[in-house]
Amino acid sequence: MTRRLLAEFVGTAMLLIGVVGSGIMGETLADGNVAIALLANAIATGCILYVIITTLGPVSGAHFNPAVTLAFILRGEIELPLAAKYVAVQVAGGIVGVWLTHLMFDQSILQISTTDRTGIALWSSEVLATFGLLFVIFGGLYSRPEAVPTLVALYITGAYWYTSSTSFANPAVTIARSLSDTFAGINPVHMPLFIVMQVIGVGLAAVILPLLFLDQDD
Template sequence: MRRLIAEALGSALLTALVVGSGIAAQQLSPGQTGLQLVENAAATAVGLYAIILMVGPVSGAHLNPVVTVVDAAFGGLPWRDAAAYLPAQIAGCVGGAVLANLMFARSAVSIAAHHRASGAHLLAEVVATAGLILLIFSLARTGRGERAPAGVGAYIGAAYWFTSSTSFANPAISVGRMFSDTFAGIAPASVPAFIAAQLAGGTLGYGLVRLLYPAGPAEPEPDAEALLSRS
């Protein structure tokens, strides 16, 4: 139960961070989309670093169903536990969007109208998610777990800029961001395609980890939970 609470709390904080900084950027820099993206990306990068440090020792700070499923596929997390993580992550992300709305004196729930599911956006989500998985599990397989919080924060901050989708790379946060019609929102009609692209990216990332960092005969499979807990 402690681990599920940590996943829900971390996911809520992550979504509140993304949505809240997006609302603040809109208010502070009206009409300046590039500056808004700088502000949103910078807050997300450093905030994600802090959130991983906060909940990592309890749950591993997956905060992302793709990370959880890939960790289970590698044998680092029992499938039963993975199945329990997923609803906690989704509920946390929805709650985080509602919290961000309320903190900025908006309606608790407002359905986003920002359509994002173009071919370019979906390709970007495949790339962003594959890169995230490759980063996390390459650190696991090379004994550099203490660098995970900074590495993940830096990668997501950079991926805001080098991907056209601004790197959601997370099915749970894709669901959560439907509930805020703000700079960081995503229209419900775009979410299924985004999740499909993220799952494809997770599969690609899993394959790349297997290719680039094969486990030796006596080497255990990497455990993302232990990796982030040690950090």
């Protein structure tokens, strides 16, 4: 239990270091070119996802995302008490990861984002982004389990570009990014609806994915 929770905490912290740190570095070096900053952000996020899923997957299952944990609850593959602990350490790890990133880049550790992210376009994007992430995870587990780290990394790298919200698809990431007034931030006022849309994405996945990826004996 302790190893699992520590893995979820460390993995989520490392994920946020990758997301926020690459956003800060990309924006600094891109000299106002938002496309270059986003490209750097996407590539670094995909890289860190591949690393943490590969290394920590055998320890905790490599959720690093309350939406993923919720999906596993709905599939009956994780018990609610353990899932609640997973979510708690994921959120805590994400916040600590943001604070460590601010420290590393010599910024104020405690921040509140002022980046507005709201509207039907971004909300619908988060539904689709979360559904797509779960499609990749459970489709990968069904067809090629050893490829899941690569599939998730590739999906998120691409989804930064083909979703209007840049594919948060993760409540813990959303909460943590509200505490960073940097390239990757989201205004805390707009955070709750992003999370609601992510949960809706989980609900859609719970209905649709079992029809696609049946048990091998079915």
